[in-house]
Amino acid sequence: MKKYLHIMCYVTLGFLFVTQTVLAESQFQEIMKKRGLTEEDAIAALKVYNPSGKHDEYYVFVGGGQSGQVLVYGVPSMRPLKYIGVFTPEPWQGYGFDTDSKEVLRQGNVRGREINWGDTHHPALSETDGKYDGEYLFINDKANTRIAVIDLKYFETSQIVVNPIFKSTHGGAFVTPNTEYVLDTCQYAAPLTNDYYPIEAYQDVYRGGVTFWKFDRQKGKIQQKESFSLEFPPYMQDLTDLGKGVSEGWAFTNSINSELYTGGIEKGLPPFEAGCSRNDTDFLHIYNWKKLAQLAKDDKNIKIINGHRVIPIDVAVKNSALFLVPENKSPHGVDVSPDGRHIIVSGKLDTHASVYDFNKIMKLIQNRDFEGKDSYGIPILDMKKSLYGQVEVGLGHLHNTFGKEDGTIYSSMYVDSQVVKWNYKELKVIDKIGIHYNVGHLEAMEGKSADPQGEYLIAINKLAIDRFLPVGPLHPQNNQLIDIGGKKMKLLLDMPIPLGEPHQGASIRASKIRPEVRFIMGTNSRTGKPHVGKTLAGQEKIERKGNHVSIYATVVRSHINPERVTVNKGDHVTMYITNVERAQDETHGFTIDHYNVHTSLEPGETTQIDFVADIEGVFPYYCTEFCSALHIEMMGYLLVKDPNKNYEWIQKTKMQSLSPEELQMEYKKIRASNKATDEVIQSLFFFLEEKNYTKYTTVKNLVDDAKDQYAKIDLEREKSAKAYQKNDINNAILFENMIWQYMIKTADSAIRAKDLLINNIATPKSESAKKGEIAFREGGCSGCHVIGKISSGPDLIGVLKRHRNAQQWVAEYIKDPQSKFNEPYMKKLIEFFNLKMPNQNMSDREIKDIIEYFKWIDENADLF
Ligand code: K7E
Numbered sequence: 001m002k003k004y005l006h007i008m009c010y011v012t013l014g015f016l017f018v019t020q021t022v023l024a025e026s027q028f029q030e031i032m033k034k035r036g037l038t039e040e041d042a043i044a045a046l047k048v049y050n051p052s053g054k055h056d057e058y059y060v061f062v063g064g065g066q067s068g069q070v071l072v073y074g075v076p077s078m079r080p081l082k083y084i085g086v087f088t089p090e091p092w093q094g095y096g097f098d099t100d101s102k103e104v105l106r107q108g109n110v111r112g113r114e115i116n117w118g119d120t121h122h123p124a125l126s127e128t129d130g131k132y133d134g135e136y137l138f139i140n141d142k143a144n145t146r147i148a149v150i151d152l153k154y155f156e157t158s159q160i161v162v163n164p165i166f167k168s169t170h171g172g173a174f175v176t177p178n179t180e181y182v183l184d185t186c187q188y189a190a191p192l193t194n195d196y197y198p199i200e201a202y203q204d205v206y207r208g209g210v211t212f213w214k215f216d217r218q219k220g221k222i223q224q225k226e227s228f229s230l231e232f233p234p235y236m237q238d239l240t241d242l243g244k245g246v247s248e249g250w251a252f253t254n255s256i257n258s259e260l261y262t263g264g265i266e267k268g269l270p271p272f273e274a275g276c277s278r279n280d281t282d283f284l285h286i287y288n289w290k291k292l293a294q295l296a297k298d299d300k301n302i303k304i305i306n307g308h309r310v311i312p313i314d315v316a317v318k319n320s321a322l323f324l325v326p327e328n329k330s331p332h333g334v335d336v337s338p339d340g341r342h343i344i345v346s347g348k349l350d351t352h353a354s355v356y357d358f359n360k361i362m363k364l365i366q367n368r369d370f371e372g373k374d375s376y377g378i379p380i381l382d383m384k385k386s387l388y389g390q391v392e393v394g395l396g397h398l399h400n401t402f403g404k405e406d407g408t409i410y411s412s413m414y415v416d417s418q419v420v421k422w423n424y425k426e427l428k429v430i431d432k433i434g435i436h437y438n439v440g441h442l443e444a445m446e447g448k449s450a451d452p453q454g455e456y457l458i459a460i461n462k463l464a465i466d467r468f469l470p471v472g473p474l475h476p477q478n479n480q481l482i483d484i485g486g487k488k489m490k491l492l493l494d495m496p497i498p499l500g501e502p503h504q505g506a507s508i509r510a511s512k513i514r515p516e517v518r519f520i521m522g523t524n525s526r527t528g529k530p531h532v533g534k535t536l537a538g539q540e541k542i543e544r545k546g547n548h549v550s551i552y553a554t555v556v557r558s559h560i561n562p563e564r565v566t567v568n569k570g571d572h573v574t575m576y577i578t579n580v581e582r583a584q585d586e587t588h589g590f591t592i593d594h595y596n597v598h599t600s601l602e603p604g605e606t607t608q609i610d611f612v613a614d615i616e617g618v619f620p621y622y623c624t625e626f627c628s629a630l631h632i633e634m635m636g637y638l639l640v641k642d643p644n645k646n647y648e649w650i651q652k653t654k655m656q657s658l659s660p661e662e663l664q665m666e667y668k669k670i671r672a673s674n675k676a677t678d679e680v681i682q683s684l685f686f687f688l689e690e691k692n693y694t695k696y697t698t699v700k701n702l703v704d705d706a707k708d709q710y711a712k713i714d715l716e717r718e719k720s721a722k723a724y725q726k727n728d729i730n731n732a733i734l735f736e737n738m739i740w741q742y743m744i745k746t747a748d749s750a751i752r753a754k755d756l757l758i759n760n761i762a763t764p765k766s767e768s769a770k771k772g773e774i775a776f777r778e779g780g781c782s783g784c785h786v787i788g789k790i791s792s793g794p795d796l797i798g799v800l801k802r803h804r805n806a807q808q809w810v811a812e813y814i815k816d817p818q819s820k821f822n823e824p825y826m827k828k829l830i831e832f833f834n835l836k837m838p839n840q841n842m843s844d845r846e847i848k849d850i851i852e853y854f855k856w857i858d859e860n861a862d863l864f
């Protein structure tokens, strides 16, 4: 008999399992059919979908092109995470609208001129031993010859440096394997001084070059005094890469104008594009940065141009630190393999990719085996003798990125609109995939580091054409995610970028990035140091010195202190604002209407705003981030008066006021509600203490925040008591109101802490109970039932014990509530709540799951 029962159980279970799978499958089919998806589409969707709360595996940073910003998104979901303001003002972050960030942005002034945009191309992550370490990101501005430093502790721009000698750059930012230097290479040649020379002086005076920005990792800053440049002939240098492993200490830069052509289409001469591609080859520049860094330290090796140390070509040549080797004409990308031995040059106008062998190059240099010299005296190596080999990859080869398996490289074919996977050691093509459309850069995960991860590849395309809903003639950009984990490349997802044209991308494992979630109290986020205007709660003040007014303000849910500031027209106003919150994500914004100032204040941050109060009037100021239920009340007034005017008005409006009895009643009412609220808070704290909340860091942070809020109540109590003693009932009521505000904020954090704690310590939910919880929420049950509380419907703890044969009873009741309404117990309940439970049309499966969820609740009844 027993055995028979067992078999019955298996049969039923098996049956259930099968019906469930069939059900899921038919649902799948139905959705696919409805949305017109193929099986392959559905698989792609599964590979990129992240349910709410699940994080991505990689960060990707891409240059924001003409937006002058950096875009950050996650892979594989391709969900955007942040735009980092770099060369362009960015109001959300207050970037360019508060004094501290303006100081950074204005470091980017060029020859005294404010420049408020940039053309960001190549982000570079800081490296240790050629591997990404997740500390800093560097980004170039092709248009205005600048490099910026982004501190990945805060994801904020902390420094901008302007190239002192180049009028155009492109080959930046690229870092040495331990981030000693950030390289930025000249693109369009020009005189290195700021003087005029006619175009006829091109060969003699115009120059290219490469700048080595010295990076101080401890300070997180580029040291301009210790930086230097190497002069190049005006070959119009393009991209660069640094040697690593065997080739560490060397760098490689290609170029596009060995012809030294100077254009002249307006004079009937052939245009640049023709003149620059006349020769069959251009020059790859090979130079030893370690040697150059030594040379630059000695004054006799350099000349000073615009206050900057420059090593002339002849000094580099004399010290065997600079060589050339021909490369197929008008190349674009140059990329050093993860082990440093192979150097791959993309032949934009040639169907061949060229693989140079560093060992061969070194041998030729050691034997001084040169094919000649260029007109600037630089030794030229023989191309054939330097090559490891060439592979026919396709048309319009622009960029490369490396895969995980040895020898694997992915290359973009702009003209063919393809990504080609090939092996640079075996010199053979492995796979090709079509791209929509015209791919430029491409980035396999950590594909330019010494430790490529493979898995995914991003095609950073130049055209989107018909991929997205049309939004007028200016189309979004398209970044495409490709699965490279298998044998064949598979396209997974398109992501429109509505921002600017991203060029290069840099990706890194999420585990390597360790950003802060709050600042140490009073930090200037742009320097990482304590802000001079750091103000703690209770230290708020307004100071005047002559016509300079300084305001030391704080912001916290949900008020700005001070709330009224009166100044004279013409005063210089400095406002220091500190966000004294400690809770994660409790950001406040701050603006004064009509004064073009804005800042974002993350928890613990202090920022400064400066302006001249040059227009008279009344200017509300307010918090710009929806930070709490009373966010809209988070405001104040700047009042600017003209000291030479008399202001008069006659008071006409009389507000109706409350009688003393009414005031007393209101006072009693709010006192009673504060008492009741406090009891709830005490029970929350009691629960948290009893369950040792300090063991769980995130819970502890929330409780700390709650206690911070609660600690503010004492002072308000005193004020309320004082007002009451003076018979100032009106203000006593307002202070009691403030107490209530703090209590609500306390309860808000404490309830979140409690929920989190319950999640941590409750017995684990079975799969079925998990589904039951979802069904309970999404099916509408939670609209009336709150676990652990009587709300619009009864508490459901113990519901499985309230009836005879309770599980069956509950199941029947959910299935058809009406059938039970006449039972005496139910009649009472319906009367009490004045509500009848509606039929939510739950399936049998869902009902079963919900009962499992109820069982879990009963197991953990003491937690609610
Ligand atoms: Cu091909 Cu700047 Cu790397 Cu675009 S890049 S031009």
Ligand code: CUA
Binding pocket: 556, 557, 558, 587, 588, 589, 623, 624, 625, 626, 627, 628, 631, 632, 634
């Ligand atoms: Cu603070 Cu809104």
